[in-house]
Amino acid sequence: MGKTFLYKAFLAKVWSERLIAIATAISGIAASILPRGRTAHSRFKFPIKIGDNSMCSFTKQSGTAELLRRASLIIWDEVAMTKRQCIETLDKSLHDIMECGLPFGGKVMVFGGDFRQVLPVVTRGTRAQVTDATLQRSYLWEKIRKIRLSRNxxxxxxxxxxxxxxxxxxxxxxxxxxxxxxxPDDIVIGFTDMKVAVNKLIQDVFPSLVEHATSAIYMSSRAILSTKNEHVDRLNAMMIERFPGEEKVYHSFNTIVDDPQNHFPIDFLNSITPNGLPPHELKLKINYPVILLSNLDPNNRLCNGTRLMIRALQDNTIDAKIVGGQHAQKRVFIPRLPLSPSDDISLPFKFKRK
Incomplete structure (x- = not known):
C-alpha cells in the first residue's frame, strides 16, 4: 500500500538522522506491518475505561514518558477506527510531560486512516454516537493538516x-x-437454497481445494467474510469437512467466577461462543488456515488477526507457520494456556474459557 510505504519512508528518514521515531496502530495486525510497530494502547498506556478526562497510565518519571519526550516523530495508523477520547488523552498527557500547550506537546504527529472504512466501535451505539466518537468530532480536528492519497x-x-x-x-x-x-449481478451468487448457495460460494472462492490445500499462497490469498460469528462458525464447519486430512478435536474447559448456586451449568457454557474466543469444540487439520485471536507476542507478529497454517497438532501445543508479512514462514508453537484474568468475558456473569 502507498500509505505503508510512506510510513516506512518517514521512519527510515528519522532513524537515519539518529533520531527517535515511534510507530503505532490501533490493532496488533496493523502494528506488526510497521517497522518496530506497537499497538497504541500498549505504547501509550491508555486506561481500559477511557473518558473525556482520562490520562495515560504512565508517570512523568517513567521510561515511556522519557521515550515520548525524546521522540521526534510519532506515527499512528488506523486512527479512523480509534475513539477520539484516546487521541485526546494522548494530547493531554503530552501537554503534561512536555510542559507545552501546543497540540500533542509540540510533537510531530502523523495520523493515517480512512473514514470511509470501519469507524470506532460503540457498543450498541446509534449512528450519531458512532460519529461522535470519531476524530472528526474532536477539538483537535481543525488543528490537523489533511493530506489525501488519491490512488487505490x-x-x-x-x-x-x-x-x-x-x-x-x-x-x-x-x-x-x-x-x-x-x-451488481457480476459479484452476486444467485440465491435458490441456502446450502446450495453457500456451497457455490465456497467453490468459487476455493476452487480445487484438495489439490492446493498445502499451498500457503493459495490459502492466504483468499477468504470468505461474514457479518456474524454464528455464520462464520457454520462456514468453518463446512470448510473443515471439505479439507483433506485427519481431524483433531480440542475441547475447552469453562468455569464461572462466583457462581456457588450453579445457575449456569457447564452444558450451557459449552454452547456459547463470546466475541474473541474460539468455539467450545475446535476442529483442526494439518495445513488448515487459522487466525490468532490474542496478542501473544506482537513483536514477533503473534497478535490478534495473524494468519497461520497448521503444521502439527499436539495435545497441549499447536505447531503453526505464519503466512504473509515480514515474518512469513516463521514457525511458532502456540500453547494451550488459560486466559489471563483480564480476558474474562462479561456476560450476565463472569465467564472464563481455557
Whole structure:
C-alpha cells in the first residue's frame, strides 16, 4: 500500500538522522506491518475505561514518558477506527510531560486512516454516537493538516471495482430504501437454497481445494467474510469437512467466577461462543488456515488477526507457520494456556474459557 510505504519512508528518514521515531496502530495486525510497530494502547498506556478526562497510565518519571519526550516523530495508523477520547488523552498527557500547550506537546504527529472504512466501535451505539466518537468530532480536528492519497494501490488491476468502492465510500453510489445498495449481478451468487448457495460460494472462492490445500499462497490469498460469528462458525464447519486430512478435536474447559448456586451449568457454557474466543469444540487439520485471536507476542507478529497454517497438532501445543508479512514462514508453537484474568468475558456473569 502507498500509505505503508510512506510510513516506512518517514521512519527510515528519522532513524537515519539518529533520531527517535515511534510507530503505532490501533490493532496488533496493523502494528506488526510497521517497522518496530506497537499497538497504541500498549505504547501509550491508555486506561481500559477511557473518558473525556482520562490520562495515560504512565508517570512523568517513567521510561515511556522519557521515550515520548525524546521522540521526534510519532506515527499512528488506523486512527479512523480509534475513539477520539484516546487521541485526546494522548494530547493531554503530552501537554503534561512536555510542559507545552501546543497540540500533542509540540510533537510531530502523523495520523493515517480512512473514514470511509470501519469507524470506532460503540457498543450498541446509534449512528450519531458512532460519529461522535470519531476524530472528526474532536477539538483537535481543525488543528490537523489533511493530506489525501488519491490512488487505490490495492485494486489497480481492477479499476471497475476500485471506482465502485470509492462511490460507496463517498456516498455517491445509488441507494434504495434505508441507504441499502444494490450489488451488481457480476459479484452476486444467485440465491435458490441456502446450502446450495453457500456451497457455490465456497467453490468459487476455493476452487480445487484438495489439490492446493498445502499451498500457503493459495490459502492466504483468499477468504470468505461474514457479518456474524454464528455464520462464520457454520462456514468453518463446512470448510473443515471439505479439507483433506485427519481431524483433531480440542475441547475447552469453562468455569464461572462466583457462581456457588450453579445457575449456569457447564452444558450451557459449552454452547456459547463470546466475541474473541474460539468455539467450545475446535476442529483442526494439518495445513488448515487459522487466525490468532490474542496478542501473544506482537513483536514477533503473534497478535490478534495473524494468519497461520497448521503444521502439527499436539495435545497441549499447536505447531503453526505464519503466512504473509515480514515474518512469513516463521514457525511458532502456540500453547494451550488459560486466559489471563483480564480476558474474562462479561456476560450476565463472569465467564472464563481455557
Amino acid at each position: 494501490m490495492r485494486v489497480q488491476s481492477d479499476p471497475w471495482f476500485s471506482n465502485y468502492l470509492l462511490q460507496i465510500g463517498n456516498g455517491t453510489e445509488e441507494t434504495i430504501v434505508d441507504d441499502y445498495i444494490s450489488l
